[in-house]
Amino acid sequence: NAGVTQTPKFQVLKTGQSMTLQCAQDMNHNSMYWYRQDPGMGLRLIYYSASEGTTDKGEVPNGYNVSRLNKREFSLRLESAAPSQTSVYFCASSGTGARRNQPQHFGDGTRLSIL
């Protein structure tokens, strides 16, 4: 019963390096999200994917790209990491349908430090 799985759990990068954060869900959810969480701030949406084949910008998309590889997987890429991108990154997924309140289910998070 994995739910939402993120890899890696921890990563340290040097400024300018690139990396991809991976996310997979096994709940057959249509929608997936990437957030970042910084001290004293709420989670902020970076990108989301309403359904397979679509992606849209959230509140803080600059410096990031995403790929919705298939229904299960949604990856987040930092092309040229900057210290301001040091944060905890959470992937989430949610179902769609008639239910008005569709909660989002989160992965364990990736703690990323950019030196």
Place this chain on the structure above:
Amino acid sequence: RKEVEQDPGPFNVPEGATVAFNCTYSNSASQSFFWYRQDCRKEPKLLMSVYSSGNEDGRFTAQLNRASQYISLLIRDSKLSDSATYLCVVKRPGGYNKLIFGAGTRLAVHP
């Protein structure tokens, strides 16, 4: 002004106490409301949805006041295991399932 505002706390209460958190939101057209719980260095987890008529889940009661644009969470008979950060979450009107998270209120329950 933040779209969702919460008192960061911490609220330090003894076991067995009743504690209440409030949260205000700025967009009067917001549609859905939730409380999430986040333990230290863990992912947020849904605690409960908040309905217009108010709703209860065991020791937890959530209320919504649309006129004043605030949401509350009441915890009765606090347990040590209730120590966590409680996130107020509001769904933006229109568009997709975009949630706006408050920065959270920290609760510490002590023996």
